Amino acid sequence: MKKAILLLIVLTVLFPLVANGGGDKAASAKEELSIIWWGSQNRHDRTIKAIELYMEKNPNVEVTYEFAGWTDYWTKTTTMAAGGMLPDVMQQDYARLAEWQEKNLLTALDPYIKDGTIDLSNVVDSAIAGGRINGELYGLNLGMNSECFVLDVDAFEKAGIPLPPQNWTWDQFESIARELHDKLGIYGMGDGMLGEQHWKTIYLSNGEYAYNDAGTDVGYTDESLFADYSEMIVNMQNDGVIPNRELELAKYGISIETKGMVSKESAMEYFWSNQLTALTSAAGEGRHFYMTHKPRLTADGPAANYLKPSMFFSISAQTENAAGAAKFINYFTNDLDVNKILAAERGVPISSAIRAGIKDLMGPAQIESFNYIDRVAQDNSPLPNPDPVGHSDIVNNVYNPMYLDPMCYGVITPQEAVHTLTVEAKKILAKNK
Amino acid sequence: MKIKKHSTRESIDGYLFILPWLIGFLGLNLIPMVATLYLGFTDFDMLSSPEFTGLANFIRMFTDDVRYWASVKATLYFAFVSVPVRLVFALFVAMMLHNNRRGTHFYRALYYAPSVVGSSVAVAVMWREIFGPNGLFNAILAKVHLPADTVWLGDPRFAIWTLILLVVWQFGSPMLIFLAGLKQIPTDLYESSSIDGAGPVRQFFKITLPMLTPIFLFNLVMQMITGFTAFTQSFIVTNGKGTPLDTTNFYALYLYSRAFESFQMGYGSAMAIVLLIAVALFTGLIFKSSPMWVHYESE
Amino acid sequence: MVEVNRSKRTRNTIIYHVLVIGIGIFMIYPILWLGGSSLKPDGEIWTRMSAIFPLKPTLQHYVDGWKGFGNISFAVFYKNTAIISVVTTLALVFSSAFIAYGFARLHFPMKKFWFACMLATLMLPLQIQLIPQYIMFSKLHWVNSFKPIIIPSFFGRAFFIFMIVQFIRGVPRSLDEAAEIDGCNRFKTFFTIIMPLCTPAMITAAIFAFYWSWGEFLMPLIYLNKPKLYTISLALRSFSDPSGQTDWGAIYAMSFLSLLPVFVIFIALQKYLIEGISTEGLKG
Secondary structure, rough: OOOHHHHHHHHHHHHHHHHHHHHOOOOOOOEEEEEEEEEOOOHHHHHHHHHHHHHHHHHOEEEEEEEOOOOHHHHHHHEEEEEEEEOOOEEEOOHHHHHHHHOOOOEEEEHHOOOOOOOOOOOHHHHHHEEEEOOOEEEEEOOOOOOOEEHHHHHHHHHOOOOOOOOOOHHHHHHHHHHHHHHHEEOOOOOOOOOHHHHHHHOOOOOOOOOOOOOOOOOOHHHHHHHHHHHHHHHHHHHOOOHHHHHHHHHHHHOOOHHHOOOOOOOOEEEHHHHHHHHHHOOOOOOOOEOOOOOOOOOOOOOOOOOOOOOOEEOOOOEEEEHHHHEEEEEEEEHHHHHHOOOOOHHHOOHHHHHHHHHHHHHHHHHHHHHHHHHHHHHHOOOOOOOOOHHHHHHHHHHHHHHHHHHEEEEOOOOHHHHHHHHHHHHHHHOOO | OEEEEEEEEHHHHHHHHHHHHHHHHHHHHHHHHHHHHOOOOOOOOOOOOOOEEHHHHHHHHHHHHHHHHHHHHHHHHHHHHHHHHHHHHHHHHHOOOOOOOOHHHHHHHHHHHHHHHHHOHHHHHHHHHOOOOOOOOHHHHHHOOOOOOOOOOOOOOOHHHHHHHHHHOOOOOHHHHHHHHHHHHHHHHHHHHHHHHOHHHHHHHHHHHHHHHHHHHHHHHHHHHHHHHOOOOHHHOOOOOOOOOOOOOOHHHHHHHHHOOOOOOHHHHHHHHHHHHHHHHHHHHHHHHHHHHOOOOOO | OHHHHHHHHHHHHHHHHHHHHHHHHHHHHHHHHHHHHHHHHHHHHHHHHOOOOOOOOOHHHHHHHOOOEEOOOOHHHHHHHHHHHHHHHHHHHHHHHHHHHHHEEEEEEHHHHHHHHHHHHHHHOOHHHHHHHHHHHHHHHOOOHHHHHHHHHHHHHHHHHHHHHHHHHOOHHHHHHHHOOOOHHHHHHHHHHHHHHHHHHHHHHHHHHHHHHOOOOOOHHOOOOOOHHHHHHHHHHHOOOOOOOOOHHHHHHHHHHHHHHHHHHHHHHHHHOOOOOOOHHOOO
16 A cells, blocks of 8 residues: 555656656647637537648648637637737637737738738628728638627517518617517517617717727717617616516526527517527527617618627737738638538628528528628628727726616616716726827 | 744754745745736736836725725625635534444535536536526425515625525535544544543533634635635626626626736736735734634644 | 333434435535436427426437537547646645645744745635746746646645644644654654544545646646647536537536546545544554
């Protein structure tokens, strides 16, 4: 027994030395490329297959990759960036792009577009404009996306309510939601109606935006527009037309699978268009969904929708192989074989040739979201600038704790809440001047 | 002030024994710790180099951050409620499972089960399910004809209690340490006191409790430290948001969110310094009081 | 008289078992729920969420989950996690016991200071030290290997050191004094007298060390940069994406599987806690 323990001790002491030896630094002349992304199992599987195909087509390239869930991804990449060890290609998000660019962590893609490494001949400019900061492109859009209202067609039929027109207003929305609630006894609308996205688009459909173009101030002057909206939602919550904040936190707002629409507890639901596939598969067979625009302030006013890049690929500024990274991004954007593997899981592809090439492979839910994106492309507001530096600070430390919660729990009125939000957001944005 | 005399031989041996720790501390822990202490006095967004700002972070923390005080309140509430309850429960179960009856092995596994599940993603879903509007907890309340329509996780009055319950329910680690402590009490003490006619209650107060005080001290200090630095429960159950109304926004969670989600590593570090000082003072108090109630067989 | 005593004892035994099992049901509920949910077909996971037993049990989630990501299956994650956990557990338990003896029994200058430093390492949240630590480890070229996770365990950990210190302080000093009179030096005293007496403490430490390193996720997240090196906890967290589709069945199945080793270790080790160590024999 004692000998065994002694042996174990010796082994453990020796282990790090042994483990060290078998390192995989096989000196190879291969070009090295590293990639990181966030997502779930589905995306990991597809992306890994795409990378393997890339290595098959380019035998001189050795791609290393890693992935994580959303929250972990940012903890990890931030730490890597601080240590100067970012991978060559990283997935980026619209809400963070400006922040990373401002800290000089990203490389501009324009030189690689100019020299033809990245081919954008089948891409309209509006599809990539979202990655542009101060006139330079820092992330290439991986899929087009837009907010949408998903309507349960069967519930509308049962209640005898016609589907609303594309340019419906918030007033129409309110009366439809209340009518659905009264007639069917379920929620007229699901949760998530007070997220910061609505703050942005209320002003978008007034020809403004939550932030000004330079990101140094809020982009609106009339607080009452958002206060009126907030009040409408809070009233609907209090009347049981929409799940209240308590239920949103405890039940509905956890995952796509817990949304009221999945369990037929709500007749309308707010989503991003690329989530329709997930919704459809969670809801099961025999359901009929219709995607439509977000309501706007006035029927003949600007749309509340814009085409948003779902996520980007960016080249890190810490890379030693920017050209190889650009080549990989081009492959991801323009190669038909790889897009058949990826199957538009990241959103509707930006290249028209790819869209046409993969359309036959898509399921009904994906075709519906492709068609929806087409409709939004015809009727939208111009894409606002990427969220300014300080956006995460505003959402985490102002929007949720000072506007949303106190208002929903009745601590302050919607008017006070919007005023606080505006004042505090101004303070944070002023630092960008 | 009495100056202790150390024999040279003993001092050398002492340092030899703690040498592995000393190497690890000086080589691996000290640099990050000192760096954190320094960063507390800077404005550091992690991605560009830190700028020295003196006491600015601390001033902002104490005078201009409502969320900070909410997090202090949530943490103190959590620590001062959950730690005593958890310790008493752990001791109770340890006493219950400290015997050689049949099935004890099985029972220990049973009682350790919640602690094994730990902090996996699955726990978050399960906890939300148990305390959900139509969850198990409300179902039980309905059975005994109590009001059963509370949305526990969404109600600012109760949300923190679900986290307290979660941590109390995962009482396995202090329980196991108590159990090991009970095992170490020399059996002859009980035998001789039985001969003197002492009953189980008297034995508990005269032998078990005093003999267990060193272990109790350990559990108290450790549970206090983990209570003050609590993070995981709220991180997984509220998705790191500390909702509703910041009532579950634990200090360490808020610190993490400031540092990593709002890119304010300097501010986060400053919060960590205040935490360190507060916990150290508190731990120091417990240690100072320990000669009055801790009984060491060896001294 | 004997009969009465016996029936009284039987009654007590029954009350004991009923009580223990009664409370135990609440304890085991999570495991049952998780195991049951991992067997529910997709349709049942959310519609029959609070049910423990599935209507149509299926093993499909185990098949799907085990596949892992791309061509890296859970077998790889298990292997990685097992290597890390076994090595760190052994290293932590022995190094911590060794260090604890120094703090518990010997007097030397600055002891209190070092002890306070040791506790201080527990009071500064690890998350905040992540960046300086990462920069340090990357300068040492330890990133992308198990080294940042495993090597620190050879230097003990405050929790275990402090715990074993408290146990050693509960051991009568007469025992080591007797050994020293017999001519043992301090190292021999530690290995032959103190360590055997601290078995319950060391077993307890081993159970925790194993469980903690098995579930540890922040260090692997930061330091392991290849899916081939990922641990189970890291892989589990990579399953879900709040804004996309998540295969909850696979998460439940793999979470459930990942508990088994921890449980087995617990059951295997806890039986050593039953052999109450009597100091009586040693006193003579």
